[in-house]
Every structure is written in C-alpha cells, then in structure tokens.
Amino acid sequence: MKTRGSNHWVIALVCALSLLISGYAFAESQSQSEMFSLAYPPSLQEQFGEGLLLDATPQRLIVMTPNPVLAMYEMGLEMLAVPISQLSVWPDELKAERLPLDRNTVDMEGILLLQPDFVILSTGQRDAYGKTLEERGIPCYYVKSGPAVTFQDIREMIQLIGAAFGKTEITQNIMGRFDAVEAAAARYKAEHGAQTAAVMFSEPGAYLLGSKSYLGSMLDMMGYLNIADQDKPASLLPISMEELILQNPQAIFVTHTSTATGEEARVIYEAAFEENAAVWGKLDAISGNNVVYLGASYSHASGLNVISEFETLLAIMGGGALD
C-alpha cells in the first residue's frame, strides 16, 4: 500500500512538471509569435547584423528614407511621418506628416515629438541620426538609398518588411508585379540580345552608373552590358572620357538628378555634345542617335515606384508588353 501511495505522488509530480513545462513552452511560443523580427538582407548583415528583434510589433512608425514608404503605404502600415524628398512624390491619401527627413536636414525634434517606437533610416543616416535615436531606446532599421540601390535591393527590402509585419498576401501581390516586370525584361533581353551601354548620370562627362545602380540594374536585366562594370559590377563612377571613347557603347542612357524630365536632360546633354563634337561625335550611340534621355526619377531609387518606372522604360525601349 505504501508503495502504491508513493507511486501516486510520483505520478502527480510528473504530471505537475509536465504541465509546468508545457505551460512554459506555450507561453514561450506565444511570446515568440508576438515578437517582431525584421531581417537584414545579406548585403547589409556584415554592417548591421542579422536583423532586428523586438518584443512586439511596432505601432508608431517613422520612415526617414524614401525607399520603403510606398510599399509600406500599400501594405496598410500606418506611418507617423515620411520624408520630404525632391525625387519622390507621395500620394495625397498617405496620412503621414511630411518632415524634412533627408540626409542633411533631419528634423530630430519633429521625430522625437511624434514618439515613434520604430524608425527606418537610410544606411548613411546611422552615425548622424540613428545612433542618437537608438540611445533613446528607439529601435532603428536601416535600408539602402540613393542611386546605388538596385531593383533587386528594393524587391528584397519590400519582401523583408512585408514578412516582418505579417503582410503576407499584399507582399505576395507586390512580388507578383515584380515577377511580371522581370519577365518582361527577360523577354526584351531574349529579343534584343546583348548590347553595350553607358549610363550617364548628372552633368555630361561627370559620372557613369554601373549595373549595381538603380537605372543600371534595370538595364542589366534587359541585357545591356554596362561599360562601367570593369572587374566587378559598379555603382557610380567618375569615369574617363578616354574609356568611354574606347568602349564606344552601342547605346547611351542619360539620367540627370536636377531635371524633372528626359527632355530637360536632352537640352543639357545635346548642348554638351555640340560643344565638344570632336569627342562626343566619336561615340556611335551619339552619332547614330541612340541616346535615351530619362527624368530624375531614374537617378535615385524611390521604392515601389521601381515597378512602374521599369515598365515605362520597357515601353520606351519598345519591349513593354507585360503578362
């Protein structure tokens, strides 16, 4: 009898322990599911670590760099403030304060007054502003910005943000649009084959964009072999005229940060071509009038707009049929 009694005690103890463990495990899984995890793309992991892990999904979001804004708006994520950017136009329906949040003019007082619990900045803003916010206990996440952001960078960023905020369906929808424009680019590449191209940026003869840039990455997907890519894909280079003449690209694409339209860029470039015809005229693309002038929107990435801009580019190049 004594033995049976002690057995009961052992069974009761095991049951209690099991309940305790399972309860703890349940609570753990419950808290894990509530945790917010936003990973960094592999290209940023060396600098920023694997990602950001927060106890709960943030609710008071501020975005201090243009790239994520449109995608987050489409995902229905409420933002307290978005940056005033000369190169990005936000929809009127976007209910968020417009703050001067760009590279050199970040309104830290305005941001702190809004009491955010999560701020997205560009990688270049970390030292100047991100660290100050982090010291105040405001979690910050960093994304790429500027002309050296590729189509794939934007796609990756949107996918990661969508997954972190649990916006699976809308993210899939957006990825479908990315897939469609990529397929159209692949068709263009198959139809037109490989052509060499130079992507001129800003003032004539100042810089070339490589395939690791915003416009350069689109052209890369369309099959253009970028002459700025020497040993490895380049982003933005002050390349020499000599190299340009020697490489003699079959096509030239132009994007100028200060001109809203391609026509304005054409005025500036054609004046330069005429002024130094002895040099520029040696380029087959110029003498053969194979120069495509694009507006400032192609000079810097502005997030989700990459899809419509890529579609427009394909249409300009005569390969715009989307599925």
Added chain:
Amino acid sequence: MPDSKERRVISLRICVPILIAAICLLSLLALRIGSARLSMRQILEALSSTEGPVRAIILDIRLPRVILSILIGGCLSAAGTILQAVMHNPLADPGIIGVSSGASAVATAVFLILPTASRSVPMFAFAGALIACAAIYGMAWRGGAEPVRVVLAGVAVNAMLGGVTAFLMLMNSENLQGVLAWMNGSLNAKSWGQARVMMAYGAVGLTMAALSVKNLNALQMGDEIAQSLGVHVGRVRLILTGISAFLAASTVSVAGIIGFVGLIVPHVARMVVGANHKRMLPVAMLLGACVVLLADLVGRTIVAPVEIPVGIVMSIFGGPFFLYLLRHRKRTGL
C-alpha cells in the same frame, strides 16, 4: 631688388630651361599615358590617320587637357604670386579675394536652381568670382585698400558666400553630384573650345602679370618705400588684385576649383630663385604648369579608368607639401 637669399638661389638661366624641359616631358607623358592604355605604335598610327578613336583620344581629349593644365597651372601660380606680394601675406591665394567662394556660390545656384542653364556655369562662375572680389574690395575700401582690411573683408565675404553655398546644398541634398563634380576641379571632358577660351584669358592675364613685375617688387618692400619710388600704392594694389582675380576666375570658370596651386607654388618659386618677381613670377608660372600637369596625370591614371579630379589630387598632396614648406619656413619665406 636686393635679395638676402641671393647666395642660395638658382640662376634663372638654369631654372627656366629645366622647367620648360619638365613641362615638355610631362606633356609628352600626359599624351602618352592615360586611362586608355595605348602603345606607342597605336599612337603613331593614329596620328598619321585622319579618323578613329585613338586619334580622338590623343588629339581631342589629351591634347586640350595638356594645354589646359599648363595654362591653369600658370595662371593660378601667377595669381597667387601677385596676391602674396600685394597683401604682404604669405598665406594669400586667390581664395582670399573671394574668387573661389564667389564662383562656387553662383555655380551652385545655377546647378541646383537653373539646371538647364548648367552649360553656362563657366560664364556665371567667372562673373561670380569677379563680383565677390569687387565686393571684398568695396568693403575694405577706406580711401585705399589696406591689405589687412582686404583680408578681413575677404574672411567675411567668403564666410557669407560659403554659407549661401552650404544652404543651397542643404536644401538640394539629393542632386549634388553635378555641383560636387564642378567643385572638385576637374579637367575631364574638356573641349578645344574651352582650351581656346583659356588660351585667350591666359594670354591677356599672364601678359598683364608680366608687365606688373616692377610694381610687385616695389609693393613687396612696403607701402612707404613703394610710394617713395613713385608708385601710387592704392591704385596699383587695386589693379594688381584685379589682374590676380581675372587670372584665377578664368581658371575657375573652365575647370572648377583647384586649390593649393596659388598658395604653394609661389613659395617654392621663391625658395628656388629668390623673392625678386622678375625671376620669381616666370618660375612660378612654369612650376605651376608642371604641378597641375603632374597632378592631372596622377588623377587620371592612378585608379584608371576612374578619374580622380585634379582638385582632389592637389588637396591630397598639396596639404602635406605645404606643411613641409612650413617646417622649412626660413627658406620659403613663410
């Protein structure tokens, strides 16, 4: 002019031929090497033909660039030499009379506010440089322009114009690439047209500088001695500053801002041939040509095919070299 360092200096008859030979050698080198690696045979073949990319590289890219380097180096050095004598200040360079800040402010405004007029930046920059210089002189004028007042007015106007430039850049931080390319001072993509403009400016400015040697020597000895020699100090100082501003503004309008040439080269020239401007000015011009030729050669070959603007090369190497001169100040007059 008596020269206390006479025994140390090198004769002009030795110095000038050496510098001319150095310019010729550097020019040939600049024509021979560049980001496009061309063999001597390719170059000779191209020069005997009438068409082709190699010919365009040699004759339409490298040659105008060599000419511009020589002229810009000569003009900036002459401008610095004149200013250091006029201001009695070994730290005087074209920046002190507002040339750089005036040109920068106007060029930045054109690039950022009127981008479609950016091809006219040289003209605007030239005007901006001269207006800033006139403003500084206007502020410093009290029946004459004392060097100290000019320097102080220069500090004030430069600070103000620097603020305007910074404000414009701050408000347009997303499209600064064009401004930065211009501010860094580059000889990339320069045309024969620009070389011809610089030749005209250089011919006028350098001739005026050469004709000013006597007055420069007089001013260098101090205002009282200069007056006793019959020099109208106020008027001469104004004219010489105008010549210096013209020389520097012409280089800024063509190539953007190239620093340190006008500051360092006169010191080296003084170290080599002494403080007499009859010897110093031509040596400074020739030495300036060598320096800019060499800096441009380094800039366009060191990480080819990427180009490092000549202004950046000058800043990187000019700063330490200036410190070297400072450590040997007894010989350089610093």
